[in-house]
Amino acid sequence: MHRVKLFIFTIAALLFSQAALAQAPGKQKAVLVTGASTGIGATLAEYLSQRGFYVYAGARKEEDLKRLEAMDNVSAVRLDITKQAEIDAAVAFVRAQGRGLHGVVNNAGVAAVGELMKISEEDILWQHDINILGAMRVDRAFLPLLKESKGRTLVIGSLSGFVTGPGGGAFSMTKFATEAYAETLAMELAGEGVKAGIVDPGSFRARGRERVAIKMLTGEWDLNAKLTPEQEKIIAGVRATEDKRKEPIEVAEQVYHFLTSDTPRVRYMASPDKKTVDMVYRAALRRIAQLNASQPAYALTRDELVTMLDELLVEEASGGK
Incomplete structure (x- = not known):
């Protein structure tokens, strides 16, 4: 009986010490995830925070920030990657927390559908501003912290960076460019001790396609846009199709490998089938x-x-x- 009690006490003490270590600033590795409000970003924030990382979860809307802030091992960070002032404020916030920064996961991204000869220049530039320049802005701003930790930075690409089709060209243009961005960055930062890579997902469950459908119906990108009964039926169909897709756990697994492996790859694929x-x-x-x-x-x-x-x-x- 004495040995049993001693064993239980030892296990409890070990678990307590591991929990205390995980919460101690400077001991727990921290990562920043942009676009953490929904879809892949939300899955990443939850997955990484449950596996030993402290996550700084970037989002724009107040309701999303409150939800993320309520999660264990997560601090919500107001972050619009098109606004340099918010990026700089996020850097200052992360540095002030005293944990350093092990990794950046550039997940924020958008898509607009339309034939290349018809889609508006505004929609094309909007996608480039977020999908490519947004990641570059974030990486440039957080690079000093990554150099200090000899950390790593990752961008979430897409298999649309390899395969494209009618109506998807403008989005694919940004994702083909993201492949070049990540590959070049990996070479350029190697001498700084910072590793860079890319995870290319296929079609997992996300709200991006719903947002695209609403834009096509209403001209607005707002998921809460007021819809007519007929439009509601169309969006209900989009949601039903989306519900059949897999949750992006494979994406999170690949990101986790990149963040934890002694020899992370430059390129990862996360396919649903x-x-x-x-x-x-x-x-x-x-x-x-x-x-x-x-x-x-x-x-x-x-x-x-x-x-x-x-x-x-x-x-x-x-x-x-």
Whole structure:
């Protein structure tokens, strides 16, 4: 009986010490997640905060900030990534907390649908301002903190950065650009001891598509926009379709790996199903085939292409070294 009591006491003491360590500023690694109000961002804030990280969750609306603030191991931060003043205020807030900053997860993003020859220039520039320049603004502002911690920064891309289609070109343009941003940043920051990468999700459950549908119906981006009965029916259909999609847990798992691995990868894929994987790989390989066929004087043979692929598979399997 004495041994049982001693064992229980030891376990309780261990759990208490781990909990105390997790809450102590400077001991618990902190990360910033932008666009944490809904969808992937909200899942990331919850997932990371439940697995040892202290999360600074960026959002714009008061109701979202209050909800995030109520979560354990989370501090809500008012953050519109198009406003430099709010970014600078977020940096000052994070620094004042005394935890340092291990990582930045640039999740905030938007989408607008329309044929390239018809979509407004305003909608195109809006997407670029948030999806590309927004991440760059945040990374530039928080880089001093990341240098201090030898931390890492990640951007949430999209498989639309590999596959596109009619009506989705303007969004895909930003996500193709995000691939270049993350890959270049990883090379440029390596000498600073800061790691950079990108996670490319497929179509998981989110409210972005509902927002796009409302914009197409009303001309407004407001999820709370007043709708006619007919419009309500259309949006109900969009929501029903969205409810069938998977929660973005695979995205959170990939982000967690990037933040915790000793050898994080530059690029991660988070697909909801094998069909999407096949589509993305075929699109990427088709570009190689098109390039190879376009200049026969220097084209690689099938065997040379296969050898190159085998070498790259071995390289990535070893951690990308």
